[in-house]
Amino acid sequence: MYSFPYDAVLFDLDGTLTCSEQGIVQSMLHALKTVGAQVPAGVDLREIIGPPLMTSLTGILRLPVPQAREAMAHYSEFFNREGMYLYTVYPHIRSILSMLRAGGVYVAMATSKPVRPAMAILNHFGLTHYFNRIITEEDNEKLVNKPELIRRALPDHYERAAMVGDRFYDIEGALQNGIDAIGAGYGFGTEEELLTAGATHVVPDTESLRAFLCPGAPVPRGFFLTVEGLDGSGKTTQVDRLEKSLRDYGYSVLRTREPGGCEISEEIRHTILTTDHMEMCPACEALLYAASRAQHVHQVIRPAVERGMLVLCDRFVDSSVAYQGGGRELGAETVCQINDPAVAGMWPDATVYLEIDHQRALRRRHSASSLDRIEVESAAFHSRVQAAYEKLIHDDPRRFLVVDGEQDMDTVAADVLDAVLGRLEPELES
Numbered sequence: 006m007y008s009f010p011y012d013a014v015l016f017d018l019d020g021t022l023t024c025s026e027q028g029i030v031q032s033m034l035h036a037l038k039t040v041g042a043q044v045p046a047g048v049d050l051r052e053i054i055g056p057p058l059m060t061s062l063t064g065i066l067r068l069p070v071p072q073a074r075e076a077m078a079h080y081s082e083f084f085n086r087e088g089m090y091l092y093t094v095y096p097h098i099r100s101i102l103s104m105l106r107a108g109g110v111y112v113a114m115a116t117s118k119p120v121r122p123a124m125a126i127l128n129h130f131g132l133t134h135y136f137n138r139i140i141t142e143e144d145n146e147k148l149v150n151k152p153e154l155i156r157r158a159l160p161d162h163y164e165r166a167a168m169v170g171d172r173f174y175d176i177e178g179a180l181q182n183g184i185d186a187i188g189a190g191y192g193f194g195t196e197e198e199l200l201t202a203g204a205t206h207v208v209p210d211t212e213s214l215r216a217f218l219c220p221g222a223p224v225p226r227g228f229f230l231t232v233e234g235l236d237g238s239g240k241t242t243q244v245d246r247l248e249k250s251l252r253d254y255g256y257s258v259l260r261t262r263e264p265g266g267c268e269i270s271e272e273i274r275h276t277i278l279t280t281d282h283m284e285m286c287p288a289c290e291a292l293l294y295a296a297s298r299a300q301h302v303h304q305v306i307r308p309a310v311e312r313g314m315l316v317l318c319d320r321f322v323d324s325s326v327a328y329q330g331g332g333r334e335l336g337a338e339t340v341c342q343i344n345d346p347a348v349a350g351m352w353p354d355a356t357v358y359l360e361i362d363h364q365r366a367l368r369r370r371h372s373a374s375s376l377d378r379i380e381v382e383s384a385a386f387h388s389r390v391q392a393a394y395e396k397l398i399h400d401d402p403r404r405f406l407v408v409d410g411e412q413d414m415d416t417v418a419a420d421v422l423d424a425v426l427g428r429l430e431p432e433l434e435s
């Protein structure tokens with residue numbers, strides 16, 4: 006059995022749960038430019054991350070109050086429009102929050118950010134539902150100090166509580182309330198700043214934070230996401246973009262591909278795809294794809310999902326059903342039988358399908374520089390592949406997230422992300 010060292014944990018937002026550097030710095034640069042002010046010499050704009058905005062504008066950036074007020078309005082306008090979307094969630098934060106909640110620990114947030122941007126960020130990243138209580142500044146003109154924010158965030162009864170934050174304000178505020186102060190050394194304050202302020206403990210990264218707050222607790226199972234589509238559907242570009250977006254949302258992503266993904270399977274990939282082996286028969290091809298999959302599932306996919314990672318796999322067993330079952334006409338049933346020991350129960354939790362007509366995909370492939378042994382197949386082959394995919398989707402509509410792959414690249418990327426987040430975070434606001 007394991008137990009949690011704290012029955013109440015409070016978190017700061019910027020620099021603790023989310024990396025706000027780009028969002029805040031870009032919004033401030035915009036605000037200063039609009040009011041005709043400049044960053045004073047010797048000031049690093051990252052210093053403004055953490056303190057209340059008005060304090061930064063008048064103190065660190067030395068603006069007179071009327072100009073600071075004007076700058077604040079421009080800051081907020083830009084922040085809501087663009088700055089917020091430049092935020093990222095630190096890795097492991099989602100699993101820390103969900104592990105604490107699953108263990109019955111009270112989880113709250115105490116931030117000096119005004120309520121609207123704070124809630125907008127939490128909602129944007131689908132984090133709101135993890136918190137028992139969220140305490141923010143209501144109005145930047147009547148500032149509440151950090152110790153008071155922390156006091157309000159604490160539950161009525163607790164045995165042992167801790168505040169996690171990355172600046173000395175958080176540490177001092179926690180100590181004034183008589184609770185432990187955990188320094189987030191990966192944020193915007195230095196370790197020295199946190200220790201000088203009296204931090205009980207400083208963690209260098211979020212993995213250490215998880216070990217500190219949830220020692221020995223099982224990491225929740227991760228997620229197995231696959232992406233499928235015809236050759237020429239733009240799949241690789243979309244997997245690149247999806248990987249980046251999911252990392253920005255704080256998911257611990259393991260990106261991999263089939264055939265391949267580990268040494269043995271990459272060797273098999275070469276054997277299957279080289280145009281030196283045009284004599285390869287369909288059964289050999291199907292068995293080689295399955296063999297490469299068996300090792301990949303065993304060595305990479307299953308262990309990663311069990312470690313709580315989001316595995317993002319470019320193609321999986323659906324490709325075999327479509328290409329070998331449909332394209333090579335081995336039939337879906339035979340291909341499923343061959344793959345049974347390879348998949349070994351590791352079915353994808355969700356599968357993105359980039360829908361594009363095979364003729365359009367063919368035209369796109371023609372612009373590629375070199376084609377592999379599968380891509381050089383006839384139009385009739387790819388038309389059978391498309392039909393086999395359509396049958397798979399028809400038979401398992403819950404698992405498939407079908408996205409129109411014929412739109413422009415940015416629209417496809419946005420649709421893919423929306424569909425995937427809808428599955429990962431059903432509570433997320435779109």
Ligand code: TYD
Nearest residue numbers: 236241263264294320321324325328379380
């Ligand atoms: P892929 O890596 O997506 O191609 P590319 O490198 O051009 O982006 O896939 C390689 C080829 O292998 C592709 O034509 C589809 C085919 N394939 C199968 O026929 N069966 C399978 O089980 C898998 C995984 C791929």
